[in-house]
Amino acid sequence: MFQPLAKADFGKTWEDARIYLRPACFVDRPHELGDDCLRIADTLVWFAAWHVSLRDDDMVKSAVVPVPELDGWIAAMPDRLAEAASAQRAGVIRPRGNLQLGERTIRLNEPQLMGILNVTPDSFSDGGKHVDAVAAAEAGFAMGAAGAAIIDVGGESTRPGAPLIWDGDEIQRVEGVVSALAKGGVAVSIDTRKAAVMEAALAAGARIVNDISALRYDDRAMDVVVQAGCPVVLMHAPSAKSDPHEGGAYAHVLFDVHDMLAERVAACIAAGVDPARIIVDPGLGFGKGVGDNLALINGLALFHTLGCPVLFGASRKRMIGALDNEAAADQRLGGTVALHYQAATQGAQLLRVHDIAENRQALRVWRGLRDAALTA
Numbered sequence: 001m002f003q004p005l006a007k008a009d010f011g012k013t014w015e016d017a018r019i020y021l022r023p024a025c026f027v028d029r030p031h032e033l034g035d036d037c038l039r040i041a042d043t044l045v046w047f048a049a050w051h052v053s054l055r056d057d058d059m060v061k062s063a064v065v066p067v068p069e070l071d072g073w074i075a076a077m078p079d080r081l082a083e084a085a086s087a088q089r090a091g092v093i094r095p096r097g098n099l100q101l102g103e104r105t106i107r108l109n110e111p112q113l114m115g116i117l118n119v120t121p122d123s124f125s126d127g128g129k130h131v132d133a134v135a136a137a138e139a140g141f142a143m144g145a146a147g148a149a150i151i152d153v154g155g156e157s158t159r160p161g162a163p164l165i166w167d168g169d170e171i172q173r174v175e176g177v178v179s180a181l182a183k184g185g186v187a188v189s190i191d192t193r194k195a196a197v198m199e200a201a202l203a204a205g206a207r208i209v210n211d212i213s214a215l216r217y218d219d220r221a222m223d224v225v226v227q228a229g230c231p232v233v234l235m236h237a238p239s240a241k242s243d244p245h246e247g248g249a250y251a252h253v254l255f256d257v258h259d260m261l262a263e264r265v266a267a268c269i270a271a272g273v274d275p276a277r278i279i280v281d282p283g284l285g286f287g288k289g290v291g292d293n294l295a296l297i298n299g300l301a302l303f304h305t306l307g308c309p310v311l312f313g314a315s316r317k318r319m320i321g322a323l324d325n326e327a328a329a330d331q332r333l334g335g336t337v338a339l340h341y342q343a344a345t346q347g348a349q350l351l352r353v354h355d356i357a358e359n360r361q362a363l364r365v366w367r368g369l370r371d372a373a374l375t376a
Contacts, residue, residue: 005054005061007076017056019081020255021088022302024064025049026345028373038067040304040347042095042109044370047301050089054081055255091307096349097276099231099309101187101207106149108309108349111340111363114189115140115148116315116354119173120157137180144186147360150208152352153178153201154191158212158286164242167196179204189233195220202228208279209233212286214264216240222271231277233311234264238287248287254299257282258306265306279350281311285318293319297339301346312343313352337362 023040030037030046037048050070053062065073070089074082099106106112119136140151155173156165174190174197181188182205189208190201195218198209207230214234215221225232236257238247250256261280269275280303282296293314303310314320320335321327327335333355340351341362353359 003059003061005052005063007073009054009061010077010081013054013078013081014056017054017081018255018259019077019085019088020053020055020258020302021070021085021092021305022051022053022299023047023092023304023347024051024301028370029376031374036066036068038093040092040301041309041349042097043347043349044110044367044374045345045347052085053255055252058251060252060255088305092304094307096309099208101150101231102182102205104185104187104207106187110367111344111348111351112149113147113356113359113363114150114152114311114313114350114352115143115146115356116313116352117143117151117153117177118157119153119155119177133176133180136177137184140177140181140186140188141184143356146356148356150187150189150350151181152189152191152210153181153206154210155197156192156194158244160243160245167194170194170197171200175200175204178206182206193217193221195224198224198228202230207231210281211235212237212244212283213240214261215268216264222268222273225268226272229274229277231279232268232273233279233281234261234268235281235311236260236283236286245287248289248292250288250292253288253292253295254302257296258302261303262306265308275307279309279311280306281313281352284312284314290319290322293317297342300343300348304347309349310347311350311352312340312348314339314343315353315355333358341366 025048027037027046027048037046039046050065052065053060074085096108117140143151153174155170178188178201188206189210190206191210193211193213209225210233212235217240237244265278268278284293315336316329316332320332337358340359344366
């Protein structure tokens with residue numbers, strides 16, 4: 001249940017109440033507002049207000065607070081909430097810098113594309129298309145030529161109902177592809193939740209670990225990432241077990257996903273992962289219905305409060321078909337482009353997609369509009 005929030009409400013909060021600050025009221029011409037607006041990290045996205053939400057048991061109260069007025073609201077909060085709010089504000093505006101992947105520098109001041117390369121026979125959209133290692137590597141090089149900054153290689157399908165495969169089989173699928181791409185100068189991430197696969201792929205030249213379980217599935221995964229010193233993508237899924245789609249009951253999906261990712265970020269930092277190398281992903285479609293996914297997309301800017309680059313992936317996902325007469329996976333390009341464009345408007349730094357050229361074109365148009373607004 002949602003109700004309006006007033007400053008006086010902070011004097012009546014329970015011990016476990018939580019505060020959430022989400023950038024809102026995005027603006028095209030920040031120079032006209034001066035100090036009345038803020039920038040999301042070092043992106044090309046500015047905003048003029050905060051959507052402030054107080055979560056107290058099952059009750060959520062919210063208010064839209066102009067940027068210059070937030071200090072007054074924080075002053076009215078109990079110390080614990082004030083500290084949390086201040087930390088979230090700092091997380092949003094802190095520059096993310098670049099991703100240094102070997103000799104490759106990935107600049108995050110504008111959205112970058114991560115190409116999906118599934119070396120699997122059963123992935124929901126492109127299963128069986130890239131099972132030959134040579135053909136898969138060629139597809140990866142083609143994605144890079146089309147504009148992908150990173151190629152994300154996966155050897156296990158995580159679609160609903162997909163069987164769990166043995167680590168050795170997964171390594172056999174991805175190792176040669178990763179090696180060929182890396183030797184060719186491509187920045188490669190390995191899409192896996194298994195420590196042995198991470199080790200093999202990193203040894204073959206992968207530079208990022210992309211784990212759908214946020215390093216919860218395999219007890220050794222955290223140590224592998226810490227020892228490698230590599231960037232890691234922490235994705236939200238409701239379960240860390242074999243089926244990542246299990247569970248998925250949310251009181252407030254946007255806040256529940258945020259809280260889980262906040263906990264994982266903190267756990268990684270405590271274990272020794274460099275905070276500058278952590279990337280977060282809300283995990284669209286993993287144990288989430290259409291309504292849940294839409295809420296996450298509309299509230300995507302909240303995840304910038306974690307102080308990490310945000311990865312967004314909605315490519316060809318089932319929710320697009322649900323919104324468009326059950327369109328098949330290969331008929332969801334329009335919806336894919338629309339969702340990733342929406343993510344760009346909220347400051348997402350990495351967009352994980354199948355169709356590089358089309359999404360790259362959309363981002364170039366987006367960048368043109370931003371440049372025109374900033375220089376007119």
